[in-house]
Amino acid sequence: MTGAFETGIYRNVFKECGYTEAEIEQRVEDTFRRIFHGTKEECFYHEVGEDMAYVEDTGNHDVRTEGMSYGMMVCVQLDRKEEFDRLWKWARTYMYLEGGSGHNYFAWSCAVDGSKNAEGPAPDGEEFFAMALFFASNRWGDGDGIFAYSKEARAILSECIHKGEEGHPGEPMWNPDLHLIKFITNVEFTDPSYHLPHFYELFALWADEKDRTFWKKAAEASRDYLHLACHEKTGLCAEYADYDGKPHEGDVQWFGRHDWYYSDAYRTIANIGLDYLWFKKDPWQVENANRLQRFYCEEQREHWDGVFLIDGTRLEEKALHPTAIIAVNAQASLAADGKYAVECVKRFWETPLRTGDRRYYDNFLYLFAMLALSGNYRIWK
Template sequence: MVQKDGAFYTGQYRNLFKEYGYSDAEIAAKVKNTWEELFILEGPNRIYFEVGDDLGYMLDTGNHDVRTEGMSYGMMMAVQMDDKDIFDRLWRWTMKYMYMTEGKHAGYFAWSCSPEGKKNAYGPAPDGEEYFALALFFAAHRWGDGEDEVFNYSKHAKDLLHTCIHNGEDGEGYPMWNPDNKLIKFVPEFEYSDPSYHLPHFYELFALWANEEDRPFWKEAAAASREYLKIACHPETGLAPEYAFYDGTPNDERGFGHFFSDSYRVAANIGLDYEWFRGDEWETELANKIQGFFADKEPSDYRRYKIDGTPFEEKSLHPVGLVATNAMASLATVDGPYARQNVELFWNTPVRSGDRRYYDNCLYLFAVLALSGNFKIW
């Protein structure tokens, strides 16, 4: 049951860095330096790039493409950092190159494009759509809707959420959420899920701000997602598979039934849900289990795991991202046995360099914002 002592109700956001002994000056520098290293400075770790006078994109440096995941993440980061110029550049690029107006996916965004804007695929990925929607609502509330149609942020958010749950009702197309169980799908055509897509704290806000007729759906989706994570995460390790069926069992049909890159985000999501809404006391138990599983492991030896904890030889592709998300889970277990250890490990871990830096550093910046009390509801 949601308790009314989360940040949504109190307006107070915990600054775990400060609670664990870091100074205001150190924390402010951590936020500023991370943002600038990834978005502003022309250094080797940059993941945001500008095009012309009014466009910008987030580059997946490991796959050399632009993804809705990254674009929506970048917009969320920009609104949290109060950088309207970067937000608008990302949104213009998204609407210009990723938005689909025809066919069964009309109203969604193509999940992958080349940096030049050519669509690599004509299917959407729901984790992008849900982040786009909330980033747009936050932009509307923080800066106001613009007169130019493309910057009527709140209208785009409402229209997108309407499409996500009603697409296909009158013919061609598929919704992104299953209309019966209210669970988000991995992609619209497939009837299974990705536990890391489940953002009940987003859906609580959609239930306030979406089209009025859609609000009950989002309230139900928030409750459904919290319950789904209980059956998708392993009862002893807390680890979630990348893909899972609606009954929570791992979907390993294509090798994605293990704890690997997508799965890392579950820890971050339950941390933020607990911070914003105190979504479920179970989230504290889950955070303790995940952090406990990694307590005796070094980031250099993080691996792919079965959700029962059995390791594979294959190393983690994104160890810095895993450090970041495990630290963000501390928001759900501030006084837990491993909370401080995870935050201190994260504090002492630099942003990632090299070709694989994009995903790690997106998760890194989200963790910096959340653990400093700067991942806020606007």
């Protein structure tokens, strides 16, 4: 059993479900166009001057490393170098931290005018920046300065794991002993949706040579960790979790409640699906994807917009990002082989992009699912 990394074959799950290549290609192109170059009510990519652009979180009216790095990943997958370079230059110009304990990291939030809202990073941004930059290097070749993509990617990853060592002030983004990514650098708990073993496998090939063993261990540690974080019956995980996988219930006064299956957590099953497509190293991923799809399609068929504890208990709250749920449940079909895999994909196909102020997060997960299920979320090597 080998994944796309070895075979070079990327499943077109939409085609497997009966859609034609022409309509799939059109749907992917249209989704990208509307998000990046659509109407004012649709898009959240905004060009600035001759050579920069930013992605706005339309729900919070700021610019986040999450969205900027997501935008770069989308652009490298779709061979949109101009938009990629515009986003990277904006991020490197306004988000890069020149000093302090976060030196060489990126401020996780900026205002749309480029002024920083924070002086610290969010690790999911750095790992997506690094992966997108490596892919850009492999697809387009390195340029000069900040467009020496692979050099920039290696520098980011080096900071992520070596801060705190002698000569490297600050705090690392990974726990150095457990090889597990942190939620933010100054806490010792994690966010299951940050765990991207399929990225770490590639970092183990392309990062600084002295760091490659770390990234190989990180890939193994994250796959093992997700077994602990995802519930054995529902497949759900919490937004934030401790290193033993249990939902993180502390720090509510600082971060709010995050011990439930809610916004951040939706990304976890999408990541599991992509890891299975790329590497197929963990049969548990099939089982977990089947569990999650069964939970939604059998136990909660009428409540996909619900909020749940990881054991499946439905709460009174409604999901802030209901379109994202539909998208990631479909992306789970990259791993799932149960009776609901096709149903989840077709439900997603029939779901339009979200409109309104909260469209940013939902529609990014929508676009990622569209890429992954059409065979267009690829390893560029």
